[in-house]
Amino acid sequence: xxxxxxxxxxxxxxxxxxxxxxxxxxxxxxxxxxxxxxxxxxxxxxxxxxxxxxxxxxxxxxxxxxxxxxxxxxxxxxxxxxxxxxxxxxxxxxxxxxxxxxxxxxxxxxxxxxxxxxxxxxxxxxxxxxxxxxxxxxxxxxxxxxxxxxxxxxxxxxxxxxxxxxxxxxxxxxxxxxxxxxxxxxxxxxxxxxxxxxxxxxxxxxxxxxxxxxxxxxxxxxxxxxxxxxxxxxxxxxxxxxxxxxxxxxxxxxxxxxxxxxxxxxxxxxxxxxxxxxxxxxxxxxxxxxxxxxxxxxxxxxxxxxxxxxxxxxxxxxxxxxxxxxxxxxxxxxxxxxxxxxxxxxxxxxxxxxxxxxxxxxxxxxxxxxxxxxxxxxxxxxxxxxxxxxxxxxxxxxxxxxxxxxxxxxxxxxxxxxxxxxxxxxxxxxxxxxx
Numbered sequence: 001x002x003x004x005x006x007x008x009x010x011x012x013x014x015x016x017x018x019x020x021x022x023x024x025x026x027x028x029x030x031x032x033x034x035x036x037x038x039x040x041x042x043x044x045x046x047x048x049x050x051x052x053x054x055x056x057x058x059x060x061x062x063x064x065x066x067x068x069x070x071x072x073x074x075x076x077x078x079x080x081x082x083x084x085x086x087x088x089x090x091x092x093x094x095x096x097x098x099x100x101x102x103x104x105x106x107x108x109x110x111x112x113x114x115x116x117x118x119x120x121x122x123x124x125x126x127x128x129x130x131x132x133x134x135x136x137x138x139x140x141x142x143x144x145x146x147x148x149x150x151x152x153x154x155x156x157x158x159x160x161x162x163x164x165x166x167x168x169x170x171x172x173x174x175x176x177x178x179x180x181x182x183x184x185x186x187x188x189x190x191x192x193x194x195x196x197x198x199x200x201x202x203x204x205x206x207x208x209x210x211x212x213x214x215x216x217x218x219x220x221x222x223x224x225x226x227x228x229x230x231x232x233x234x235x236x237x238x239x240x241x242x243x244x245x246x247x248x249x250x251x252x253x254x255x256x257x258x259x260x261x262x263x264x265x266x267x268x269x270x271x272x273x274x275x276x277x278x279x280x281x282x283x284x285x286x287x288x289x290x291x292x293x294x295x296x297x298x299x300x301x302x303x304x305x306x307x308x309x310x311x312x313x314x315x316x317x318x319x320x321x322x323x324x325x326x327x328x329x330x331x332x333x334x335x336x337x338x339x340x341x342x343x344x345x346x347x348x349x350x351x352x353x354x355x356x357x358x359x360x361x362x363x364x365x366x367x368x369x370x371x372x373x374x375x376x377x378x379x380x381x382x383x384x385x386x387x388x389x390x391x392x393x394x395x396x397x398x399x400x401x402x403x404x405x406x407x408x409x410x411x412x413x414x415x416x417x418x419x420x421x422x423x424x425x426x427x428x429x430x431x432x433x434x435x
Contacts, residue, residue: 011191011199012132016144018189019125022082022182024147026121028155029089029113029175031289033058034268035160035282039168046102048269052391054102055265056384057110058117059257063380065118070373072119073127074366077192083183085119092116093176097169120182123376126356127369131193135202138308138357142300145352149296149345152289156268160282224428231427235363240371245362245421252417253355253375254382259407259414260348262386263323270400271337274329288341295349300357307424308358309415315350316415318343320408327404355379361423386410 033055041051072081092112099105125144133140155175162171194200225231233239240246267288271281295315303311322344325336356372363371386407393403 010202011197012140012194012202014189015129015132015191016140018185019129019144020147020150021185022120022147023122023125023145024151024154025086025179025182026117026151027148028151029093029179030117030121031152031264031285032156032159032175033109034265034285035156035163035278036168036171037265038269038272038278039163040105043168044102047391047395048266049388049391049395050102052265052387054105054110055261056388057106058114059261059384059387060380061111061114062118062121063123063376063378063383065115066123066376066380067370067373069118069123070127070369070371070376073124073192074369077190077196078124078128079186079190079192081124082120082186082190085116085124086179086183086186089113089116089120090176090179093172093179097172097176116179122352122379123373126359126376127372128192130356130360130364130368131201133202136304137360138300138303138311138353139297140300141353141357142297142303142349145296145300145349146293148352149289149291149293149349152292153286156289157279157282157286160279164279225426226424226428227426230362234367235365235371236367237370237374240363240374246371246375248417248421249359249362249375250378252414252421253378254385255410255414255417256351256355257379257383258386258389259319259323259410260351260386261383262390262403262407262410263326263344264348265387266390266394266400266403267326267340270326271329273400274326274337275333276337284337284341287338288345291342291345292349295346296352298346299350300353303354303357307428308354308361309419309422309424312350312354312358312418313415315347315354316411317347319347319350319411322347323404323408323411327401358418358421358423361427362421 037051037055040046040054041048044051069081092108092115096105096108096113099108122145126141129141129144130137155178159171159175162174191197268278268281268285271284272278276284295318299311299315302314320343322340322342325340325343329336329340359372359375360368389406390400390403393406394400
């Protein structure tokens with residue numbers, strides 16, 4: 001069979017760079033709610049649980065759209081879906097700047113903006129990025145998802161500056177304009193998968209014919225198959241739902257975001273309650289985002305070289321130390337806020353590259369977008385429950401301490417679920433094999 005050498009620079013890395021920028025904007029919108037949260041409470045004098053309910057509905061709506069988003073990516077590809085989602089989100093944020101009551105926030109931010117973020121955010125990228133890489137899947141996802149941290153570093157502090165100098169309505173108008181910039185970037189550079197432009201995952205050699213034998217050869221070049229029967233199965237939604245591994249993943253996908261969003265949404269408020277100014281709290285939150293980028297790249301990289309479960313466990317240990325630092329912030333306010341940002345940021349960074357990598361290791365195939373979309377419903381319900389629960393605990397007790405203890409328990413239960421799902425028993429990357 002005639003072989004043609006792949007080009008010297010694999011186009012998959014262009015996809016990673018495009019995704020990095022897009023995710024930075026998407027999650028800049030997502031996590032900037034932490035600073036809008038305080039401004040909205042001050043403006044309307046709502047309770048924290050009521051205001052957190054806006055974000056809880058946003059999270060649920062975002063992931064309720066996940067199955068549709070996965071289907072749209074499978075059907076139309078990110079080059080169309082992401083620009084449409086960006087336009088939808090920009091319009092939603094413009095409308096949000098005119099909100100007058102709680103109903104407006106629940107409808108516009110909780111539903112409309114959530115749909116836009118769903119179309120440009122985690123779920124679409126977690127669906128198509130694994131198609132571009134197998135051997136370096138964790139690293140590639142980590143690099144792309146590091147855009148989330150950059151978005152957290154830049155957007156929330158910028159929004160806090162605009163809120164302080166103007167108001168939250170003006171800040172939302174500026175945020176809508178920022179979202180529009182990702183439309184041309186994705187129209188020009190984004191693609192569905194390497195086959196669309198005549199390439200193979202990881203930049204492997206291109207064969208003149210494409211048949212099942214070449215696909216098997218490609219897989220053997222990129223991954224070590226441990227369970228041949230499982231890997232050979234063409235996984236559909238109905239088949240996946242009948243396996244224990246799917247439900248272990250579903251539980252892990254619920255419990256992880258329960259803890260992560262339960263901490264992240266209330267982080268700025270918790271820092272302010274501990275004595276920080278809103279400006280310093282926003283900057284600390286931005287530092288957390290950069291630590292998250294380091295965690296995404298580092299833990300994604302080591303997930304390829306060890307196994308996903310081990311890398312995720314290290315992340316959960318770091319996140320636990322961070323939550324403990326935030327819970328005890330008043331004991332040492334000069335140091336513990338920054339330990340929180342470093343530890344929790346690095347640790348929660350495991351979720352972005354490792355959750356989709358774990359799912360892809362188990363259920364990869366042409367129906368993966370729909371399977372991942374189904375799993376992502378649990379990301380939404382878990383994140384919404386965690387965000388609302390932390391606000392409720394504060395309203396009842398005047399402290400986040402109890403909520404943070406529950407978050408730590410949820411982190412470790414999530415970790416256990418991924419060990420039980422055991423992607424290491426199905427396939428390992430060639431990077432792991434060479435260690």
